Amino acid sequence: xxxxxxxxxxxxxxxxxxxxxxxCTPNFTGLNMYGGDLGTSMKTGxxxxxxxxxxxTVFDGTGTPLRDAMIEIxxxxxxxxxxxxxxxxxxPDPNFTGWGRSAGDMDTGEFTxxxxxxxxxxxxxxxxxxxxxxxxxxxxxxNIGLHSRIYFADEEQANAADPILTRIEHQNRxxxxxxxxxxxxxxxxxxxxQGPNETIFFDI
Amino acid sequence: MSTTPPKTGGFIPRDRVWxxxxxxxxxxxxxxxxxxxxxxxxPSTLSEETSPVFGHNLIGKLDNDLIHNYAKDGESAIGPxxxxxxxxxxxxxxxVAGALLEFWQANAGGRYRHKKESYLAPLDPNFGGCxxxxxxxxxxxxxxxxxxxxxxxxxxxxxWRPAHIHxxxxxxGFAQRLITQMYFEGDPHIKLCPIVGILKxxxxxxxxxxxxDMNRTVPMDSRAFKFDMVIRGxxxxxxxxxxxxx
Numbered sequence: 329x330x331x332x333x334x335x336x337x338x339x340x341x342x343x344x345x346x347x348x349x350x351x352c353t354p355n356f357t358g359l360n361m362y363g364g365d366l367g368t369s370m371k372t373g374x375x376x377x378x379x380x381x382x383x384x385t386v387f388d389g390t391g392t393p394l395r396d397a398m399i400e401i402x403x404x405x406x407x408x409x410x411x412x413x414x415x416x417x418x419x420p421d422p423n424f425t426g427w428g429r430s431a432g433d434m435d436t437g438e439f440t441x442x443x444x445x446x447x448x449x450x451x452x453x454x455x456x457x458x459x460x461x462x463x464x465x466x467x468x469x470x471n472i473g474l475h476s477r478i479y480f481a482d483e484e485q486a487n488a489a490d491p492i493l494t495r496i497e498h499q500n501r502x503x504x505x506x507x508x509x510x511x512x513x514x515x516x517x518x519x520x521x522q523g524p525n526e527t528i529f530f531d532i
Numbered sequence: 533m534s535t536t537p538p539k540t541g542g543f544i545p546r547d548r549v550w551x552x553x554x555x556x557x558x559x560x561x562x563x564x565x566x567x568x569x570x571x572x573x574x575p576s577t578l579s580e581e582t583s584p585v586f587g588h589n590l591i592g593k594l595d596n597d598l599i600h601n602y603a604k605d606g607e608s609a610i611g612p613x614x615x616x617x618x619x620x621x622x623x624x625x626x627x628v629a630g631a632l633l634e635f636w637q638a639n640a641g642g643r644y645r646h647k648k649e650s651y652l653a654p655l656d657p658n659f660g661g662c663x664x665x666x667x668x669x670x671x672x673x674x675x676x677x678x679x680x681x682x683x684x685x686x687x688x689x690x691x692w693r694p695a696h697i698h699x700x701x702x703x704x705g706f707a708q709r710l711i712t713q714m715y716f717e718g719d720p721h722i723k724l725c726p727i728v729g730i731l732k733x734x735x736x737x738x739x740x741x742x743x744x745d746m747n748r749t750v751p752m753d754s755r756a757f758k759f760d761m762v763i764r765g766x767x768x769x770x771x772x773x774x775x776x777x778x
Contacts, residue, residue: 336623336762340736341551342713343559343727344698347644351636351698354662357646359602361662362592389564396648402583402706412582414704427584449578452542462579464709469561471552471730473709477579492574501569522568531546531571532580532707 341472348398348466353431367400367429370443376421377406378445381514382478382507385438386465389522393437397467399519401428401441401478403460408447445480451491458486458493465519475530478517481506496528504528541767542576543707544623549732556730560687580707581766586632588666595664596675598637602660609659611640611678613754616714616742619671620701623765627671631763632702635675636662642683642693651683676754682721694721694728701763708763715741716757 347357353368354361371379382401386394404410409420411427420426421444430439446459461478479487481503487493493502504527507515519527554566594601599609616635620628638644638661641653645661659678667673680695696713703709715722715737722728722737731737739762748756 334625335765336621336625337550337735337739338547338623338764339701339710339712339761340731340739341710342698342730342740343562344700344711345713346648347636347646348698348700348711350644350646350660351634351662352700354636354660359645359660359662361601361660362595362664366586389566392564394565400709402579404579410578410582411584412704413585414582425584451577452575457577457579460579462706464706466711467565469559469563469565471554471556471559471562471566473711474567475580475707492572495574496572498569521565526567526569528569529567529571531548531573532576 343468343471344398344466344473346396346468348396349431352398352429356431356434365429367427370425370428370441371423372425373423375406375424375444377447380443380445382441382443382461382517383438383514384517384519385436386432386467386519387521387523388469391523394467394521395432395434395437397432397437397465399430399432399439400464401443402426402462402464403443403446404449406444406447408449410449448486453491455491456486456489458483458490463519470521474521475532476519476527477505477530478507479505480515481508501526501528541769542581543705543764543766545573546764550736552730552732556726558726558729562730576705576707581705583702583704583706583708586630586666586702588630591664591666596673598659598661598663598675598677601663603658607658609639609678610656611659611681613676614679615674615676615748615750615754615756616697616759617672617674617745617748617756618742618758618760620667620673620703621671621760621762622703623762624768626765627667627669628703628763629667629669629671630704631667631671632664633667633673634662634664634700635697637677637680637697638683640678640681642681653681653683679716682719687726691726692721692724694719694725699761701761703763705764705766710761710763712761713740714759717741717743
């Protein structure tokens with residue numbers, strides 16, 4: 329027998345279930361707890377950079393909107409710095425949390441994030457990545473949380489040089505990762521769990 | 533030979549053979565909510581190796597006491613009183629300090645306090661069903677609650693969930709984000725449940741099943757169950773010759 333490896337295995341994931349909002353956004357479900365839900369506001373004061381609004385809906389394989397999902401996003405500030413204990417490259421915007429959590433609208437499922445346009449962040453090899461936001465989606469029927477990324481359709485030059493986007497085999501799926509600017513100035517980022525427009529999900 | 537300690541690398545890749553698949557037909561809702569294309573595998577970057585900071589000052593005095601955090605003054609939730617405790621560890625076996633844990637559950641009758649929930653078991657006016665805490669220096673946590681009841685759910689014609697508590701875990705990298713469920717030792721519904729059934733091995737089921745812990749039980753007050761959770765760890769390396777895409 330060889331020596332025993334003493335690594336532990338990650339806890340197996342289980343679905344967030346239909347009542348994830350009780351645990352993570354209790355005030356959204358009408359429970360008056362904690363003085364408010366975490367992640368409802370990403371700004372604690374005047375922020376640096378361009379303020380933007382991102383809206384979207386999560387659809388299942390039949391095109392039906394999910395009304396029991398929870399979406400979290402995580403991103404750097406306008407200068408590309410993360411409001412994280414692990415950030416060693418500089419001091420991030422003190423009025424920006426970088427993290428948002430949305431239960432979506434109770435009736436339509438549409439989520440909304442009021443945030444700032446993220447700055448660029450380097451890839452491990454030093455090349456710059458295109459500005460992006462990390463997204464994480466959980467819901468009843470999703471056995472393990474889905475990671476994706478929100479890039480911006482109006483960052484054509486940066487997207488064309490992005491180390492991840494350029495390595496994707498099915499280039500015709502890249503639009504599923506692009507938030508599109510709408511006539512009213514907001515960005516639209518719909519998430520399709522399956523079907524012809526299935527969003528690219530990451531194992532990262 | 534260098535005597536400096538190894539550097540911290542990116543996250544250890546997630547073991548997708550060990551973790552449940554997205555498509556698990558006996559759990560019907562997964563059929564139309566499971567991605568069908570292959571996931572895009574990439575090494576973690578700063579976007580996944582960082583995460584927001586949740587300080588201990590976030591947590592209120594009763595946040596980890598579900599028996600009292602929704603109850604009227606002088607009253608308490610109905611049901612068998614229990615303590616759930618354990619540690620959050622990473623895959624390297626280290627305790628994870630400062631992890632945010634959020635938990636939610638049904639009441640003793642198997643009923644959730646949610647407007648879309650219609651099970652005929654009554655609500656307990658003194659039970660909300662959610663709590664939260666932040667792990668200590670060694671990754672330890674504990675909370676007080678009541679034993680949740682099993683309940684029927686629409687899947688097959690006669691499917692029942694075992695008694696369980698949901699956990700959301702926030703470590704120090706967004707790549708570690710995890711939601712899971714804790715089951716109770718000896719529950720006969722564990723073997724029958726299609727959601728437990730997505731787990732691929734008995735070892736995986738055992739990893740989510742909390743044993744009765746008589747040593748932490750408070751005599752004449754509360755029984756205790758121990759539930760450790762493991763989140764992804766980071767690679768330790770002396771060498772970091774990252775080529776493109778590695």
